[in-house]
Amino acid sequence: MTGSGERVVAHRAWEWIIAWVGGPVLGAGVGWAVKPLAAWVAALPWAPLQGPFKLAESVPDWVLIGVGALAGLALAFLVAMDMLRVTVSAERVVLERGDDTTSIDGADVGTVFLDGKKLVLLGADGQELASENTDLDAKALREAFTATGYTWLADGDPHSGDYRLWVEDTPGLPTGADALLKARKRAISRSDDEDVRLLRTELVKLGVVVRDDKKRQYWRLTAKR
Template sequence: METIVDEPQWLRTASWLGCPLAGAALGWFLQSISGWVVSLSWVPFKGPFQLVSDIPRPWGAIAGIGAGLVLGLLFAGVWAHERLIVKVTPSRITLLKEGRTRAFEAELEAVFFDGKELVLLAADGRELVREKADVDRQAVAKALLDHGHPWRDEPPTVK
């Protein structure tokens, strides 16, 4: 039996819907205030705002919304690409991130979080992996303990 620890489905769905919508709203907002920003004497770098405010309506709003939508989709894609998925069985811990799959079947001394990084130590004390992870710590701990892996709540002291 395998236990998979990943971001909740609602968060994955919300990122693919929310990021593009937020980007589109931000694109519309920036386009709609560009004329006002250009009129302010104290604002540096007016050039980009002037360029945007010179686009005739409704094309400026459409371009702002479209650019924001694309940037939001790109952000959601980066988010999905960089998330860590942890799969645990009694004999293996598999980490999936950035299109790479790394499986660890070695005898482990400890598995723990060091700050925001998931760390696996081999029985001989070597660090097998240190991976930035925003996964639920309790879910990782439960999965590892349920499958008999040596989970630690704190990093071990240096020998």
């Protein structure tokens, strides 16, 4: 692989502005709408939970608006923490999301592609080096990687035909992989994204690449196990 310089792909300034300004504004608007909505519901004799609605009706407007704005600010913070920043050079690829940073040696990267909304980096043996959800511009990502010498696959995952649907006690998996997939299934069912990601990493160590489709897990083996 050859290439030089460094390319950064990140969300644009206006996207950050929308998150940090739009969140509090939207939250304040919801807070402002709470009181008239509560008054309307409280006036309906057949409506349940009259107590909470009457209580909301009695709260000053500025309190509701302030609480809504703070909730919107918290939401904006979560959105900002989930934004991916990709720094690409011939020497390494750095993926940053909030406080999490993944640095991958450029010499280890075989191919790069988008699998739906996921940015995927594979090693020469087909091992998954990274798989990150992203809304970054596809063209900008492609140009950053190709300009620094990486192989970008426009057609997506070259191993898409190798995946098999996982069911419990599937034969052919390395020792320990089935238990990890069972644990990952439980994590998916409770929407525990941190555990889902951690268990995916553990599966990669065993030579198993997993992909998800509508809460189903599909797996394939890498050449190096």
